[in-house]
Amino acid sequence: MPMKTRQSAALERKKFFGDPVMVVTIGLLVILLALFILYPLAMLLMDSVHVTGTEMITLEEALSGQSNAPYSKDGASITVLDKKNNPQTFTLEELNGSFGYLFAKNGRVLEEGTEIDPASAYVKIKLNYWTADAFPRIFQDYTFNRAFFNTLKLGMITSFGAVIVGLLFAYVDCYVKVKSRVVAKMFDVVSTLPVVSPPFVLSLSMILLFGRGGLITRELLKIYDSDVYGLSGIAIVQILTFFPVCYMMLKGLLKNIDPSMEEAARNMGASRWKVFTTVTLPLMLPGLGNAFLVTFIESVADFANPMMIGGSYDTLATTIYLRITGGSYDTTGAAAMAVVLLCITLVLFLIQKYYLEAKTAATLTGKASRARALIEDRSVRIPLTTICSVISAFVILMYIAIPFGALFKLWGRDYSLSLKWFQQLFRDDGFKAFTDSFVLSLIASPITALLSMIISYLVVKKKFKGKGFIEFVSMLAMAVPGTVLGVGFIRGFAGGVFRTGFLQGIYGTGIILVIVFVVRSLPVGTRSGISALRQIDKSIEESAYDLGAGSAKVFTSVTLPLIKDSFLSGLVTTFVRSITAISAIILLVTPRYLLITCRINEFAEKGAYGVACAYATILIAIVYAAIVLMNLVIKYFGTSKKMRVKESD
Numbered sequence: 001m002p003m004k005t006r007q008s009a010a011l012e013r014k015k016f017f018g019d020p021v022m023v024v025t026i027g028l029l030v031i032l033l034a035l036f037i038l039y040p041l042a043m044l045l046m047d048s049v050h051v052t053g054t055e056m057i058t059l060e061e062a063l064s065g066q067s068n069a070p071y072s073k074d075g076a077s078i079t080v081l082d083k084k085n086n087p088q089t090f091t092l093e094e095l096n097g098s099f100g101y102l103f104a105k106n107g108r109v110l111e112e113g114t115e116i117d118p119a120s121a122y123v124k125i126k127l128n129y130w131t132a133d134a135f136p137r138i139f140q141d142y143t144f145n146r147a148f149f150n151t152l153k154l155g156m157i158t159s160f161g162a163v164i165v166g167l168l169f170a171y172v173d174c175y176v177k178v179k180s181r182v183v184a185k186m187f188d189v190v191s192t193l194p195v196v197s198p199p200f201v202l203s204l205s206m207i208l209l210f211g212r213g214g215l216i217t218r219e220l221l222k223i224y225d226s227d228v229y230g231l232s233g234i235a236i237v238q239i240l241t242f243f244p245v246c247y248m249m250l251k252g253l254l255k256n257i258d259p260s261m262e263e264a265a266r267n268m269g270a271s272r273w274k275v276f277t278t279v280t281l282p283l284m285l286p287g288l289g290n291a292f293l294v295t296f297i298e299s300v301a302d303f304a305n306p307m308m309i310g311g312s313y314d315t316l317a318t319t320i321y322l323r324i325t326g327g328s329y330d331t332t333g334a335a336a337m338a339v340v341l342l343c344i345t346l347v348l349f350l351i352q353k354y355y356l357e358a359k360t361a362a363t364l365t366g367k368a369s370r371a372r373a374l375i376e377d378r379s380v381r382i383p384l385t386t387i388c389s390v391i392s393a394f395v396i397l398m399y400i401a402i403p404f405g406a407l408f409k410l411w412g413r414d415y416s417l418s419l420k421w422f423q424q425l426f427r428d429d430g431f432k433a434f435t436d437s438f439v440l441s442l443i444a445s446p447i448t449a450l451l452s453m454i455i456s457y458l459v460v461k462k463k464f465k466g467k468g469f470i471e472f473v474s475m476l477a478m479a480v481p482g483t484v485l486g487v488g489f490i491r492g493f494a495g496g497v498f499r500t501g502f503l504q505g506i507y508g509t510g511i512i513l514v515i516v517f518v519v520r521s522l523p524v525g526t527r528s529g530i531s532a533l534r535q536i537d538k539s540i541e542e543s544a545y546d547l548g549a550g551s552a553k554v555f556t557s558v559t560l561p562l563i564k565d566s567f568l569s570g571l572v573t574t575f576v577r578s579i580t581a582i583s584a585i586i587l588l589v590t591p592r593y594l595l596i597t598c599r600i601n602e603f604a605e606k607g608a609y610g611v612a613c614a615y616a617t618i619l620i621a622i623v624y625a626a627i628v629l630m631n632l633v634i635k636y637f638g639t640s641k642k643m644r645v646k647e648s649d
Helices: 003-017 020-049 059-064 092-096 134-139 142-175 181-190 201-210 215-220 231-255 259-267 272-301 304-309 316-325 331-363 378-407 420-427 430-461 467-476 482-493 510-533 538-546 551-562 564-579 596-606 609-637 639-648
Strands: 050-058 077-081 087-091 121-130 408-410 414-417
Touching (some): 020 050, 020 134, 020 331, 020 482, 134 142, 142 181, 142 272, 142 316, 142 331, 142 378, 181 378, 201 215, 201 231, 201 378, 201 596, 201 609, 231 272, 231 304, 272 331, 272 482, 304 316, 304 596, 316 331, 316 482, 331 482, 378 408, 378 420, 378 609, 430 467, 430 510, 430 551, 430 564, 467 510, 510 564, 551 564, 564 609, 596 609
Antiparallel strands (some): 050 121, 077 121
């Protein structure tokens, strides 16, 4: 390292450690990220290889060592129950002589002096050992194997479909001249609508429109045995849900392609298809791979849609949930399954973030040198806009179905208008569900927005050891499926941190729900903040430092006002993601709190689609009201407004 570089780094470190506010902030961030992101995942991993609890074994097994539990005849303790059902502890050596009272398999305490059959008398032993047996066991489990391959299959189908549809909309947006403003606006709305929509919406619509009592299948097509449950239903819903993610990623790539390269190929006589396949597509390949992996992660982590419309088509997310909440309550098996799902998403996340994302940035840098001449040829324009129009109309129909599902008296039987489902909603604690969801989401929003901006500021503007750790962990939640995170929080905080009782009080409260909301939304806010901060000229902040301002003062008085739009956007994004969350919180919510998404899931499982649609309709209204409010605030009070006013002057 050159002398000048070393001196600059040393000066930077001295300046950094001379700012106690910054040091304390970083220390607190590291603790919070480690405690609420890394620790639950570490406990999940530990529980998959560590067995605790108790096991009932026969006396014969206890004395002969035939049990699978690892104990020795001269060391292990055995707990037996006396006549009053009180536990008494003995060693195996004591049990070989005169031992206490044992109990039969049905729980009946055996009387003193009873002749005991060692094969029918049972004792309890405490389990506390490390083993990796859970992983071979789950891979021999038919249910797990089916869910594992179902998840991978669904992820592949969804990713391919979403990338194709997203690329189609992005290409039309960047390359094709759409004659109608209304149609262009419709494309824009449809390509962003599912991103901010609550879960279940499209699944509910599929059932209402194409199910056995569906408006289209039963009423229009007279098909009475239509079955939308299973792979086809989930795949359609997930493609329509996730293609906007691909659209937004690919739109940015297409806009940055220099049109001169494509025009050169056209001037040499190449057809538009030839230009697309030989010039445009090769430049996009890293971006397409990036979009594919992001969608794959979203698909395999999705819980809401497979839960509602999956039927017998199990995925890992739903299998883990049922293993925790079902009758078996196999926590070790569920933890092992969650680790497998986490490994899948984590590997894909690392490939996407550190390989494909970097490769995309290296392939396409900067902006196009000039504006692109849009395609007006009818042979290209009409087919592409027609396909997009059909998809758009289908998506809009899916969303329209939800409020009508809440207004019709009985879907599939009686289509007369009625408010009975809304009335039932508020009779069934609907007001509490909306209040609880609104308040918890409102608390989580400013916390997430502030943390995101602080993390973004540190990552972009500061040099210190541990910066990579903060950035990686804050983005890690993007790769953690909600179900996995929920199981991790259960295992991590149900008995307190490391089973010590510390922070056990947050379990089952609104605090842990707020924490989950923050963790789930942190990557989105952080990524937005980093993008905004990288556009700020360093000289502005350096001038403030030269005038004697500390890091806190510079951040609050210089940096934050410049990224105000991003901060406000983060507030609303967190609110929307929190109030529409389901996968993690469904494992953590208690009867003390009623959340909208959990109520939608509950009524949909019962087949009460009218009430479910009523909940979903009001939730959609809340979400879009929040988005409209954000846009108005940014328009009239945001940074961009001030810049426009200054330019006009």
